[in-house]
Amino acid sequence: MAQDTVQDMAHTLPPEVTEAHSLADRMPALLLEAQRVAHTVTYGTHGRRRAGPGETFWQFRYFDENDSLSGIDWRRSAGSDHLYVREREWEAAHTVWLWTDLSPSMQFRSALSGTYKDSRAAVLALALCELLIRAGERVGFLGHAPMTGRHATRRLAEILVRESQRGGSLPPAAPLSRFSECILLSDFLEPVAETAKAVETIAAQGVRGHMVQVFDPAEETLPYEGRTEFTDTEGGDRVIAGRAETLRDAYAVRLRDHRDGLNELARRLGWSLFLHHTDRPAGEALLSIHNRLAGLEQSYQFRQPTGRGEQAS
Known part of the structure; x- marks a missing residue:
């Protein structure tokens, strides 16, 4: 009887609350994974070392x-x-801003991947925070003050749990310091014009940026066949396809056009765009992002973990 009551209460909770609880439940494991992934990316000393005023x-x-x-x-x-x-060595700390899309569309995992998109985005954000803090940088989440110190990654995890209750699909407008950098992690499935408006607001402040598109492999290939029901995770609309395989070619064209629009946006702003599939190791994406962030492609390497775990490509 009590169990039925608990289940009924869970069904009456607003979707954004249950999503927040889900992310909160997963966060301890995501923190551990982020630390492990951060350790797979090794670097000699300071990823941004350059001559300048300082004592070292x-x-x-x-x-x-x-x-x-x-x-x-x-x-x-x-x-x-x-x-x-x-x-x-120039010892002026740099500020890197992070934003993670925690909207309902990121609450997706197909049979082709063992990882939810929001989990992977959170792991990448936390691992980046860990690496950057070690390098002496300041890390901020859009809309929050920059952080430093060894507890910054845990504080970022707390921010992500709180932000999951808002669940916005686009980065919010926030004042950012000139010459800082910004990393946006999302599936970027909103119309390109809407994404462009949000990203241009950030870039107009003199901020250099990187867009990381986190995709489930099923979203890339549409592998479904036969009678299939598709549900809009944010609007709730449902569409039933009698033969899902017949949609594959048209879907591929539309996805290509959408991504071309994102690439053009990144090119026009001088930003970078990365594509990461959740069936691939998180370390691959972290390495690519951090190399571009540091601008030292040869100073980093992806170390293949021993024993069980992810393998380098």
């Missing part, structure tokens, strides 16, 4: 005619035929 020694380089004589390191130069300049 970075490297020696040859003296050139544009350098001041006072910058010569005479001790290092004494044992060589060349003059050397001591460079320090």
Whole structure:
């Protein structure tokens, strides 16, 4: 009797509340997965190292005619035929903004993948936060203040659970610092014009960005056959196809046109667009995103975990 009552109460809860509970239930496991995925991406030291004002020694380089004589390191130069300049590392922290689409369309997992789209997006956001915080950067979620310190990833997890109650399909308008970077994780299934309006608002603030399209493999190939019912996860509309396989070609054309629109948007703004399928290892996407973010393609490598777990492609 009590069990039936609990089930009846669950059915009466608003969808956004049950989604939030679902993400909250999954979050401890997602945090552990994010930490594991972050450890598969290794980097030498600071992913954004470059010369500039600071106290930490970075490297020696040859003296050139544009350098001041006072910058010569005479001790290092004494044992060589060349003059050397001591460079320090620029220690100004950078801000990276994250946004994760937690709308109902992200609450999808087909038989071709063992991972929900929102779970994968959350893992990527948390793993990116972990890597960036280790590198001394500030990480913020759109609409929230940037974070630093070793507890930032856990605080981001708490923000994701709260944000799941709102479930917006597009990034919100938020004031961002100029020269910062923004990473948007979504299936980007909204009309391209609506997506463009939201993304252009971010880019207009002088922000460099990256769009990560998280897709279930079934959304890419439409593998269904025979009589199939399709349900709109956000609007609730239902369509029954007598032979789903006959829709495949038209679907592929429409999906290609939609993605071409996203690619054109990214190209026009000088942003990047990544496609990630949830049946692939999260480490692949994390590596690609973080390499582009750091701008040091050769400084990173994907390490294949030993034993059970994801395999590098």
